[in-house]
Amino acid sequence: MSSVDEGLILPDWYKSKDGKQYISSVFKGGKRKIFGFLERPAIAPQITPELKFFKIRLIGKSGVGKTSTVAKLTGQPAPRSHCETPGIISSVAYWPVKLKVTGKVFLLRLQFWDAGDNIAKKYDHIHPACRENADATLFLFSYVDRSSFLDLHKQLNDTTEDFSNTLRVIVGTKFDQSFRSEITSKELKDFQKQWKIPLLSVTNVHKTETDSGHIVTETCNDLNDVAPSLNRLCEYLLAYDMIKQGLLEDYPWVQTEVKPTEDDDSDLEATYV
Numbered sequence: 001m002s003s004v005d006e007g008l009i010l011p012d013w014y015k016s017k018d019g020k021q022y023i024s025s026v027f028k029g030g031k032r033k034i035f036g037f038l039e040r041p042a043i044a045p046q047i048t049p050e051l052k053f054f055k056i057r058l059i060g061k062s063g064v065g066k067t068s069t070v071a072k073l074t075g076q077p078a079p080r081s082h083c084e085t086p087g088i089i090s091s092v093a094y095w096p097v098k099l100k101v102t103g104k105v106f107l108l109r110l111q112f113w114d115a116g117d118n119i120a121k122k123y124d125h126i127h128p129a130c131r132e133n134a135d136a137t138l139f140l141f142s143y144v145d146r147s148s149f150l151d152l153h154k155q156l157n158d159t160t161e162d163f164s165n166t167l168r169v170i171v172g173t174k175f176d177q178s179f180r181s182e183i184t185s186k187e188l189k190d191f192q193k194q195w196k197i198p199l200l201s202v203t204n205v206h207k208t209e210t211d212s213g214h215i216v217t218e219t220c221n222d223l224n225d226v227a228p229s230l231n232r233l234c235e236y237l238l239a240y241d242m243i244k245q246g247l248l249e250d251y252p253w254v255q256t257e258v259k260p261t262e263d264d265d266s267d268l269e270a271t272y273v
Helices: 017-026 066-074 117-122 126-131 146-158 175-180 185-195 220-245
Strands: 050-059 088-098 105-115 136-142 167-173 199-201 248-250
Touching: 017 088, 050 066, 050 220, 066 088, 066 105, 066 136, 066 167, 066 220, 088 126, 088 220, 105 117, 105 126, 105 220, 117 126, 136 146, 136 220, 146 185, 167 185, 167 220, 185 199, 199 220, 220 248
Parallel strands: 050 105, 050 136, 136 167, 167 199
Antiparallel strands: 088 105
């Protein structure tokens, strides 16, 4: 059993010659390929990586950016305006990573389960279906909606037992609008210190076509934008999986139990993110 101090994966590996032969399998025509449930990337047999499956559930108030975040991570077109998700929508993305120490390559299949907040409150079967066999739960808040951040404490306190066997990650959406943030850096640091949960910040902006202005899926140039988010999420998932298997002793912010600690005073400057 070992511990990791400086990262589990190689963050820029996807840019290398070795990494590009894997990355090319998740692109089609210069854009991210959108995979169905039964599809998987076509990779040469001699370099086939070990495949890991993860079911990922999303939780957050209506309008926080769950659907646009999934669109960003899977390469799908982003919605032009907010529309409540009318049930459960499941989307699939594949992402390859390479371990720093062993050099082993993994291909992660990320299956995101997104359900409308109001619909989930109306129908009793929504939450159980999303929760069943979930490997990770993403709790979303928006940097420009303070109430969504304040809701996180209640969500975690009310659902501790539901997430005792899953990885928990806090996702801050609309990071591209951080100049309008309603949450201070001190509050974010205090929250992480209290709950010992990793924080992932994502931008929800998709590039537009020059002529028509229509939202399109990501091009190769957008790879550098979404890769850091996918790398970090996959790193947390692999670390959690390895800890459960006894292959890794610990990893920063990744734990197998929800145990909030007592909040204490801090001298951190209350600057806005």
